[in-house]
Amino acid sequence: MPYTSRDFGADILVEIDNGYDTVRIARWAFQNYHRPDLSNEDLKDKILQVAVMEEGPEFELSEDALKQFALQLIRSDPR
Structure with missing residues (x-):
């Protein structure tokens, strides 16, 4: 079964619940890329x-923005 937008969005929310740390979340995301x-x-x-959030503050999403991004991914998956 393929990894979907819904899966990634839900996983982002879990990662945020584990503590909002942009570097940790960015590294986690990059692992998912592979x-x-x-x-x-x-x-x-x-x-x-x-994943690019690790590259500097200009690429970081706030916690709220990342949650919204995750929710958009979940909603975009018609599953």
């Missing part, structure tokens, strides 16, 4: 949007 069950190029781009 999942063998990830083939959706649009989702890969979304994952990189989170």
Whole structure:
């Protein structure tokens, strides 16, 4: 079963619940980019949007913005 936008969005919310740390979450996201069950190029781009937060404050999303991003991913998946 492929890794979906809904899966990634739900996983982001879990990671935020574990403590909002942009570097930790960015590194976690980058690990997901290499999942063998990830083939959706649009989702890969979304994952990189989170992974790039590690590159500096200009790329960071606030906790609220990241939650909204995750909820949009969940809503966008018609499953």
